[in-house]
Amino acid sequence: MPKKIIKKGKKPHKNKPTSKKYTKYKIEGEKIIREKFCPRCGPGIFLMYSQGRLYCGKCHYTSFDKKEAPKTD
Secondary structure: OOOOOOOOOOOOOOOOOOOOHHHHEEEEOOEEEEOOEEOOOEEEEEOEEEOOEEEOOOOOOEEEOOOOOOOOO
């Protein structure tokens, strides 16, 4: 039985998703304001907000949001 011949060649080009870093900055008047950044890594690394917590993908720093107790009158 002959072996199956596999053709080799160029792989099709796939576009990479963009980082969307521009969403982490806000412009107010003449000032540029950065959103939350990692206290361990410094101002260059932004924190991800997911499921009630802030998370750093580089050093794995995590801070949880405080749950507010319902007010009773």
